[in-house]
Amino acid sequence: MAALIDVSFRLSRRPRSVPRARAALHAVLADWSAGDDLLHTAELVLSELVTNALRVRAPNDRQIGVRIAYSATGGMLRLEVSDAGSGRPELRRPEADETEGRGLWIVEALSLRWGVSPRAGGIGKTVWSELKAPALTPARATREIAAVAVQAGQSVRARGDWRTVRHVRTERQASGGLTVVLGLDEGPPLRVPAGEPLAVRDPAVQ
Template identity: 65%
Template sequence: MTKQTSASTNEITCRLPRSRASAPRARAMLHAVLSAWGINQDVLETAELVLSELVTNALRVRVPSDRQVGVRIARLLEDGLLRLEVSDAGSGRPEVRAPGDDETGGRGLFLVEALSHRWGVDERAGGIGKTVWAELKAPDIVAEPVGREVAAVMVRPGQRVRAWGEWHVVRTVRTEPYPTGGLAIVLELDEGPALRVHAAEPLTVRNDVVPSTRVSEEGTTG
């Protein structure tokens, strides 16, 4: 799965291979994104079902096996909406069916229509294939937290720092000398590897630390 995050972090896009694992991968990514955006559990569960149906339908389209499925998750803050898009290289336009009680399939778009605020189908910009989209009402959707830019040497334990496209709590801060001269700042984060940057490098930080976070500050080593 290839994942991209926009500069505004108001949308996430990815490309999925044509395999059975792609639908659960899409759901897992959606869950992580919506949790970060403050979406409530009811909307999250509905969105997971809608996205799963859209991805499953796209995987069933007859196209060359090397054609991937595109997924876009976006928050429309002014409208209080969550938008889900799934693109494929297939022709034609999907139609809603109301299958009978004895039919085991064909309910995908029926569910999407029932669960969404609105949905539709657009031609892809490149002229090949289509994008099926659905919008869900999400009144509690939150905007991207505002941060401020400071030199790395000014970062303190307990702040949140923007690294690798996400916010991380700074657990500890320590300094190290570079072998060639100058000072490096090493930030131990709540997740992932430590962040090691030049003391003067600008970093984006926030101060809304979780109260239970345990942090410490260390002096120069070596």
């Protein structure tokens, strides 16, 4: 039984990526039987890390990388957010009337430890946070992939439950984007942007 379980996905450099990262984290941790306190803390930390990454000066076509990892050996949840910007984020003490600059203070207050590392395999950096999570029970077969890569026969987490994918088709939007339509074993089809991260399980391991 592997000691480390992780889920990774990428997000565009847009404000909507903050709630998308939070929703993906919530789905993963709920599937790992996380309690409400850990869910709330992890969502706060990841929101701040993604928000900071969006503020970094970098080309708009560069995506933000998110990794959610759990070490069963140490009972540790690790959240990582990677960006293509240079420099290192630093704690600073904002003035009382400032509304920005408090993100890393929140991360430091809620984390067991946090830090910054060079971005693996590319330019930029990874800002990470570790939280104590001894009671998690991750579903080992679960992983995150883009909606466009989902195949019939796999299960996806949809509307709070697991559904088997019966068929997959794509539709071209008027704007030029691509929508994936997943026909499920129960309920209406699931329509999501092609790049949207979805939690999936392969049929052989259910």
